[in-house]
Amino acid sequence: ETLQALYSAGAERASIVEVKTPEEKPTTVRPREYGETASWSEINTLIANNQQFLIIDFSSQIYFNAVRVGGTNHLEFEPADAEQGEKLLKIFGGQTSYEKRACIVQVGDRYFAASFCGMPHGTASVSGNTLGGQFCLYFTGSTAENLPIQDAEHNANILKASTPEE
Numbered sequence: 112e113t114l115q116a117l118y119s120a121g122a123e124r125a126s127i128v129e130v131k132t133p134e135e136k137p138t139t140v141r142p143r144e145y146g147e148t149a150s151w152s153e154i155n156t157l158i159a160n161n162q163q164f165l166i167i168d169f170s171s172q173i174y175f176n177a178v179r180v181g182g183t184n185h186l187e188f189e190p191a192d193a194e195q196g197e198k199l200l201k202i203f204g205g206q207t208s209y210e211k212r213a214c215i216v217q218v219g220d221r222y223f224a225a226s227f228c229g230m231p232h233g234t235a236s237v238s239g240n241t242l243g244g245q246f247c248l249y250f251t252g253s254t255a256e257n258l259p260i261q262d263a264e265h266n267a268n269i270l271k272a273s274t275p276e277e
Contacts, residue, residue, distance in 0.1 A: 120263035146215040146224035148273045151252040154186065158218060163191055166227065166248070168202045169213035169272045175199050178237050180245055185253035188227075188246055192239035199242070203229040207242065213268035216248070225250050226268030 116122060144167070149157075158164055158179050166188075167174040175198035176191035190196035203210060208229040216223045231244030249265035 114258060114260055118258075118260045118262055120267070122263070144215050144222050145275055146222045146272050148251045148269065149223050151185065151250045154216075154223065154250045155182075158186065165217040166199075166225075167215040167217065169215060169268075171202055173198055173202050177246075177248075180236050182248075182256070184256050184259075186248040186250070187233075188248050189231075189235060189237040189240045189244075190242060191237065193241045196240060196242045199229070199246075207231060211262075211264045211268055213272040214248075215272055216250075223250060224269045224271075224273035226265040226272070 160179055160181060163176055163178050165174055166177050175195040177188040177195070178191050179186055180189050181187040190199050200206060202212060211226050211228050214225050214227055216225045225248055227246055227248045229246070231242045231246055233245045235241075235243055235245070249262065249269065251266075251269055252261070253265065254261055
């Protein structure tokens with residue numbers, strides 16, 4: 112019951128410093144795409160360990176290359192190199208953050224709605240990752256590694272990234 116309360120949509124959370132949207136827009140990524148919803152079980156078989164893919168922050172449109180480094184109930188990734196890590200940090204105002212962000216994950220010619228957190232944990236395994244760890248990436252049906260509970264904030268972000276505004 113405690114875990115359900117902590118991860119529910121009604122749980123009060125500490126406020127997060129607002130990240131300003133940069134003026135620059137990418138030229139090689141299509142503007143504000145909405146991603147398809149795909150179950151974690153599909154993504155888990157689609158993106159293999161050590162496979163590189165693109166993450167596009169939904170609000171700022173900043174994008175970076177990431178590498179899957181593991182994950183059982185959600186995907187664990189690291190930036191592909193130091194330059195990609197700097198792009199990730201730019202999304203969060205230049206520093207790591209516990210903030211969760213809606214994003215689009217591009218794998219080949221497919222775009223998926225997802226959500227990621229800007230705080231690394233564990234040990235870095237990708238050469239050139241200067242951020243010191245791995246980041247969590249959630250898709251529909253993802254849960255924490257040791258808890259069979261979905262995260263309401265990640266789910267809201269996935270919905271945001273998959274639903275056009277009216």
